[in-house]
Amino acid sequence: MSDAAQSDAPGSRGVRGxxxxxxxxxxxxxxxxxxxxxxxxxxxxxxxLQAALRADIATLVELTYELEHLAGRIxxxxxxxxxxxxxxDA
Amino acid sequence: xxxxxxxxxxxxxxxxxxxxxxxxxxxxxxxxRAHADALLDADAPIAALVLNPDQPAPPELPRxxxxxxxxxxxxxxxxxxxGATGFTYxxxxxxxxxxxxxxxxxxxxxxxxxxxxxxxxDAIPFVFPDWYQRDDATRSFFRRRAELLRVVDAxxxxxxxTRRDAIERLxxxxxxxxxxxxxxxxxxxxxxxxxxxxxxxxxPFVLTVTGWGEPRKDPNTTFAAFAALxxxxxxxxxxxxxxxxxxxxxxQWRADLRALGLADxxxxxxxxxxxxxxxxxxxxxxxxxxSSRYEGFGLPALEAAVAGAxxxxxxxxxxxxxxDHELARVPSDDAGALTRRMAAVLDDASTxxxxxxxxxxxxxxxxxxxxxxxxxxxxxxxxxxxxxxxRGAPATRPRLALIGPFPPSKSGxxxxxxxxxxxxxxxxxxxxxxxxxxVMPQRPAGDAAARRFPVAAFGRAVGGIEYxxxxxxxxxxxxxxxxxxxxxxxxxxVWLHETRLAGLYLTRAGLFHPGYEPTPxxxxxxxxxxxxxxxxxxxxxxxPLGDDDWWRTEAYDERGYSFLSEIVDAARxxxxxxxxxxxxxxxxxxxxVRVHVLPLPFSERSVTRVAHHDDExxxxxxxxxxxxxxPDVLVRALAAVVARGHDARLAFVGELAPTTKDVLDGxxxxxxxxxxxxxxxxxxxxxxxxxxxxxxxxxxxxxxSRGEASAALNDTLAAGIATxxxxxxxxxxxxxxxVRIDGSxxxxxxxxxxxxxxxxxxHPDRSATLAxxxxxxxxxxxxxDLAQRVLEVVRNTPRPPVTAGP
Numbered sequence: 001m002s003d004a005a006q007s008d009a010p011g012s013r014g015v016r017g018x019x020x021x022x023x024x025x026x027x028x029x030x031x032x033x034x035x036x037x038x039x040x041x042x043x044x045x046x047x048x049l050q051a052a053l054r055a056d057i058a059t060l061v062e063l064t065y066e067l068e069h070l071a072g073r074i075x076x077x078x079x080x081x082x083x084x085x086x087x088x089d090a
Numbered sequence: 091x092x093x094x095x096x097x098x099x100x101x102x103x104x105x106x107x108x109x110x111x112x113x114x115x116x117x118x119x120x121x122x123r124a125h126a127d128a129l130l131d132a133d134a135p136i137a138a139l140v141l142n143p144d145q146p147a148p149p150e151l152p153r154x155x156x157x158x159x160x161x162x163x164x165x166x167x168x169x170x171x172x173g174a175t176g177f178t179y180x181x182x183x184x185x186x187x188x189x190x191x192x193x194x195x196x197x198x199x200x201x202x203x204x205x206x207x208x209x210x211x212d213a214i215p216f217v218f219p220d221w222y223q224r225d226d227a228t229r230s231f232f233r234r235r236a237e238l239l240r241v242v243d244a245x246x247x248x249x250x251x252t253r254r255d256a257i258e259r260l261x262x263x264x265x266x267x268x269x270x271x272x273x274x275x276x277x278x279x280x281x282x283x284x285x286x287x288x289x290x291x292x293x294p295f296v297l298t299v300t301g302w303g304e305p306r307k308d309p310n311t312t313f314a315a316f317a318a319l320x321x322x323x324x325x326x327x328x329x330x331x332x333x334x335x336x337x338x339x340x341x342q343w344r345a346d347l348r349a350l351g352l353a354d355x356x357x358x359x360x361x362x363x364x365x366x367x368x369x370x371x372x373x374x375x376x377x378x379x380x381s382s383r384y385e386g387f388g389l390p391a392l393e394a395a396v397a398g399a400x401x402x403x404x405x406x407x408x409x410x411x412x413x414d415h416e417l418a419r420v421p422s423d424d425a426g427a428l429t430r431r432m433a434a435v436l437d438d439a440s441t442x443x444x445x446x447x448x449x450x451x452x453x454x455x456x457x458x459x460x461x462x463x464x465x466x467x468x469x470x471x472x473x474x475x476x477x478x479x480x481r482g483a484p485a486t487r488p489r490l491a492l493i494g495p496f497p498p499s500k501s502g503x504x505x506x507x508x509x510x511x512x513x514x515x516x517x518x519x520x521x522x523x524x525x526x527x528x529v530m531p532q533r534p535a536g537d538a539a540a541r542r543f544p545v546a547a548f549g550r551a552v553g554g555i556e557y558x559x560x561x562x563x564x565x566x567x568x569x570x571x572x573x574x575x576x577x578x579x580x581x582x583x584v585w586l587h588e589t590r591l592a593g594l595y596l597t598r599a600g601l602f603h604p605g606y607e608p609t610p611x612x613x614x615x616x617x618x619x620x621x622x623x624x625x626x627x628x629x630x631x632x633x634p635l636g637d638d639d640w641w642r643t644e645a646y647d648e649r650g651y652s653f654l655s656e657i658v659d660a661a662r663x664x665x666x667x668x669x670x671x672x673x674x675x676x677x678x679x680x681x682x683v684r685v686h687v688l689p690l691p692f693s694e695r696s697v698t699r700v701a702h703h704d705d706e707x708x709x710x711x712x713x714x715x716x717x718x719x720x721p722d723v724l725v726r727a728l729a730a731v732v733a734r735g736h737d738a739r740l741a742f743v744g745e746l747a748p749t750t751k752d753v754l755d756g757x758x759x760x761x762x763x764x765x766x767x768x769x770x771x772x773x774x775x776x777x778x779x780x781x782x783x784x785x786x787x788x789x790x791x792x793x794x795s796r797g798e799a800s801a802a803l804n805d806t807l808a809a810g811i812a813t814x815x816x817x818x819x820x821x822x823x824x825x826x827x828x829v830r831i832d833g834s835x836x837x838x839x840x841x842x843x844x845x846x847x848x849x850x851x852x853h854p855d856r857s858a859t860l861a862x863x864x865x866x867x868x869x870x871x872x873x874x875d876l877a878q879r880v881l882e883v884v885r886n887t888p889r890p891p892v893t894a895g896p
Contacts, residue, residue, distance in 0.1 A: 040609050054528040055546035062531045062543050
């Protein structure tokens with residue numbers, strides 16, 4: 001008798017059904033645990049990405065302040081170079 | 091006119107391309123080395139050859155450079171020194187892919203140099219933008235670097251064609267673009283026909299040198315032209331293709347060659363060859379073929395010519411400049427024309443002779459002395475012309491980066507660091523890189539106060555190259571983990587506020603991140619990371635820690651597992667607050683490292699002492715209340731002095747856990763002094779000052795010390811309070827400013843403390859003398875004094891000399 005024939009025996013089918021029913025809640029718990037783990041990982045990755053993005057924005061803001069500061073210096077230098085008009089002379 | 095007269099201004103050559111493993115041995119690296127050598131041969135006044143300190147030193151450098159002490163790190167101090175008398179800064183690889191950009195567009199050099207020049211090897215990315223500027227990142231990169239070329243005083247183009255490209259494609263001012271030309275790489279000492287040739291070569295051969303994965307190089311036209319040679323010529327020759335070829339390229343080319351009817355034996359793909367083998371190939375080739383669609387110069391064609399080979403190139407870009415002979419040129423992408431010309435050379439002695447003569451002529455025309463001469467002329471022209479750049483004021487102040495926690499982070503180190511920035515600001519340009527939650531910078535436009543970046547910007551938006559020294563403040567916890575990574579990556583001055591660092595390594599491994607519960611997998615990873623760290627740092631005595639211990643800071647401390655050595659070994663110098671901490675550093679240091687003991691400065695806040703009109707006396711202990719601070723000993727000592735007739739009260743000023751309070755209340759109740767003990771819990775800065783004003787005697791105890799200085803002890807001394815302590819680091823203080831108790835045994839400390847308190851309470855004049863001495867001592871060491879010492883440390887901490895060399 002082959003293995004396949006043995007597993008097809010009516011008694012074995014009953015055992016298999018019982019085992020399947022007994023395992024169902026366990027499988028469900030594993031599924032929930034895996035889902036939670038994935039969710040936790042994703043949440044963490046999102047938090048890390050948000051932190052990295054905030055850091056990049058803060059860096060850009062700081063560099064923008066510096067640009068504004070430089071623009072101010074250039075303005076001052078340009079005003080100093082501007083030719084004096086006749087009205088000013090008067 | 092001698093070179094030194096024409097280019098009287100000293101020159102700094104930026105040679106960081108030699109730090110780039112991708113091309114230090116290829117085109118730009120070879121050119122740059124030969125160019126620098128040629129300038130030295132021509133007696134050009136080279137002051138330094140500078141490397142990027144944010145990149146590792148090259149594995150080898152010419153002995154001639156290192157022996158003369160010319161190789162230096164590109165740092166602000168060098169720019170300040172040379173800037174005093176003026177110098178030319180020569181950017182020898184403006185498209186170097188350094189990250190961040192300030193590694194190439196070096197602010198301190200651009201500000202300090204009187205003249206800035208840059209070498210331009212080619213404008214290929216701008217001629218073929220579809221191939222070389224495919225995405226936003228590369229487009230932005232090339233645009234930024236092209237901007238550098240627009241603001242320098244002179245651009246040195248290595249061919250006339252590249253000069254024209256610079257003017258037409260990049261829009262540069264023709265008057266500022268100079269053609270300096272190129273020369274061949276130096277030939278190996280034993281050059282010629284005696285070298286072994288690559289395996290598989292057994293016939294006369296046609297040689298080409300090309301690149302994989304670059305459509306511009308077009309080796310396929312050479313393959314097709316060779317395949318189409320008349321049968322007798324084909325049969326009599328092999329094709330040798332020199333190219334650093336990955337497996338994928340070899341497979342692809344073999345398939346291409348077979349499709350052209352070329353068997354594996356007909357074509358030798360050499361892969362990478364050394365200089366001597368390449369020279370032997372040039373020397374023995376029947377013909378050198380170069381079917382490139384575009385070159386900045388075309389160095390392989392010149393090198394083949396110098397070795398005496400007849401050379402055929404395409405008639406595009408700079409190649410006609412290299413071999414200036416009509417027979418040496420064929421149209422690009424024209425395999426038929428190339429086949430006919432190859433056949434003519436291989437079959438006809440007179441054509442071959444004419445091309446060999448053209449090669450000889452090329453070798454005489456393109457020499458390094460000529461390049462050096464033109465370069466020096468260009469330096470002189472650039473420095474004589476009206477500057478095109480708006481130069482910033484040359485930096486005269488040190489530039490510092492402070493990396494670590496800063497407010498609003500609540501750690502004591504954050505507050506301390508902020509005060510240090512304030513004290514340094516009048517004397518140095520300080521940038522702050524802040525650990526912890528990102529805070530958006532807010533300051534009025536035009537305010538030039540310290541720049542404030544998140545720690546993540548260090549090494550990304552702003553590099554270490556900008557600073558005389560990065561200063562890393564290291565403590566034992568979460569708010570230092572990015573600082574630790576930065577300190578290991580970019581060596582600087584490490585300021586250690588703690589010397590064990592197990593807590594820091596635990597947070598680095600992923601534990602104790604506020605508001606986050608690690609998953610089991612993350613816990614397992616953290617445990618493995620800690621076990622690896624213990625083995626790495628203590629290879630001789632590493633034992634894994636058990637389930638109840640591996641996550642506890644104290645467990646590592648109890649076993650003597652210090653985590654100090656990595657950061658100490660990476661540091662250029664170390665600052666600590668106490669002699670004990672300095673000893674701990676020396677114990678773990680694998681090499682000599684300079685350790686500076688700079689004690690914690692004393693507070694400058696003015697505290698006006700409150701005069702009492704009754705007999706009630708306040709004994710106060712400042713700072714976080716923890717069993718390690720022996721509060722029980724202090725309660726027992728209070729009971730003892732009350733029993734001796736003193737009307738004393740005790741206050742603990744600082745946070746305490748409810749369980750600690752319960753224990754202390756139980757003890758005080760049993761001793762009958764519960765009404766005399768007061769706990770403030772967390773206090774504001776103003777409340778803290780009020781207690782400093784009110785205290786008659788301060789008592790600062792600690793059962794276990796790891797050599798940390800006590801900020802609270804400093805506060806009590808600065809406030810002019812008679813202070814009793816058993817903290818070991820108080821030994822660093824003069825004898826007359828503090829009452830010291832030795833040891834930490836609770837009974838002995840209790841007895842000694844009782845006697846001292848009794849003495850002080852009974853003799854107010856003694857308290858007053860102590861207080862005066864303490865205040866006077868504190869005045870001598872403020873944050874301003876500390877800042878001066880820090881600047882001294884920075885001045886005396888040069889980067890280690892460049893030592894690379896064979």
